[in-house]
Amino acid sequence: MAVYKHVWNWKAMADPIAHLLNEPEDDERDRLTLKWRHEIQSQLNVILVISALIASVVASSLTWPDFALPTGSLGTVLTIVKALWFSALLFSIVAIASAAQLAMGLSRIAAYSTDLKYTRRMLASLDPRDPARSTTELSYSKLWMWQIPAVLLNWSTCLYVLGLTILVYEEARSLLVQHVGGGAAAIS
Known part of the structure; x- marks a missing residue:
């Protein structure tokens, strides 16, 4: 679990939620909940805009002329x-x-x-009104749910950049082989 906390920055997301769930003072708990809700709505709005931009970049990249008639080894790369x-x-x-x-x-x-x-009940793993519990635990499955849009945006960006890198590398290698000749074939 420690690796996932580091990779996905769980601590930065989980600690404020755990704090607002277990704040003893009602006014402060309400203030923290409002702050969290405002911040998560801002984050979701940013993700909406950036995801739409990434989608439009990817869609327009798929219309490039090179993709029309792929031939030879470049055809496999284009696929x-x-x-x-x-x-x-x-x-x-x-x-x-x-x-x-x-x-x-x-x-x-x-x-x-x-x-x-x-809002707090939505973030908790158990019913926060349970008098047998002194603290309310954060639900990690619900935390994951709030991270899904950001994770998908990151994967989308990585896949686009990876495809672009492969395309540029293959084009450069192909041009190098054409201009330099057979000696450059050892690069691949």
């Missing part, structure tokens, strides 16, 4: 690049859908008069 880019496009679209769903959920919860309690 790999297309697969990476279609995956990036899919991840971007799913990131948009999941971020929009989470943002709408937060907006709907805000319509209730007890919205801050619902």
Whole structure:
């Protein structure tokens, strides 16, 4: 679990939630909950915009002329690049859908008069009203749910950059082989 906490920056996301769930003073707990909700809505809005931009970049890249008639060894590379880019496009679209769903959920919860309690209950692993527990535990599955749009956006960006890197490398290698001749074939 320690590796995942480091890789996905769990601590930065989990600590504020655990703090707001277990704050003893009602006013401070409400203030922390409002702050968390505002910050997560801002994060989801940024993810919505960036995912849409990544999706448009990927979609426009798929219309490049090189993709029309792939031939030879470049055809295999273009097939790999297309697969990476279609995956990036899919991840971007799913990131948009999941971020929009989470943002709408937060907006709907805000319509209730007890919205801050619902928000905290939504983040907790057990019913926070259980008197047998002295602290309320954070649900790591729910924490993962809040991270899904950011993770999908990151994967989408990585897949697009990987496909672009492969495409540029193969084009450069192909040009080098054409201009220098057979001696450069050892590069591949």
